[in-house]
Amino acid sequence: MEVRRDVFQAIADPTRRAILLLIAAQSMTPNAIAEEFHTSRQAVSKHIQILTECELVKQEKKGREIYYHINATKMKEIDKWIEQFKKIFETQFNQLDKVLFTIKKQKK
């Protein structure tokens, strides 16, 4: 069974957020990324793997080296999703406004 990676879990980790911030400015090789952290290269590459799996970062081959860069589309998707979620609450609360208004009128 294929387990779908949780995008939000991916960005819940501080190291992975730091990686995203780092490569948001410029695309980087895994070695260059690893040098920025006080953890093992293995640990960093595991983080990169998770970010790649949920499509938050993309890889690109330049010559022999692999470069990682941020997938802006996917990042926007998350914001869009949050925006939709906000809209649902807005709709709910507007409905509640009407219910409250009706009850208040009845009481008078």
Added chain:
Amino acid sequence: MTNELLFDFTVDKAKKTVYITREFDAELSLVWDAFTKKELLDQWVAPKPLTAKTKYQDFKVGGKRFYAMVSPEGQERWAVQEYTSITPKTNFKMYNAFADKDENLELPGSEWDHTFSEQDEKTKVSITIYNESFERLERLLDGFTQGMKMSLGNLENLLATLSKARS
């Protein structure tokens, strides 16, 4: 009705928490009832065109509300809210999880915390929603949007039929 009511919505992705603050133009006891009584909840919690129905509710610590969001086509999405803490007219907490129609929970769920306060004849409600998994919130959203998409689909069909009839 005024539209000048405060509405604040922020998401802390790292803490997997959603923070919502909303003001309502009504006295606290009425707003409290609207959030805690099934007769009132069913009137507003389902974003249209969905409707809500509560099968049963026992508003006390350890008690539950078992309810469904129903699509215009009659599709039901059941969920359970278990009340974990209640301070009347001030605060209540609950654990919310999806379920099947036989009340079997689909875990993990989310923890909801509601705080009520009254000022200048308006009532402020602050809600925090903590999710063990954000994927779950995503599913929550899917449930809502499905209902809406379905009715949009109906509208498209209707429009297609109408335009055919014209030509």
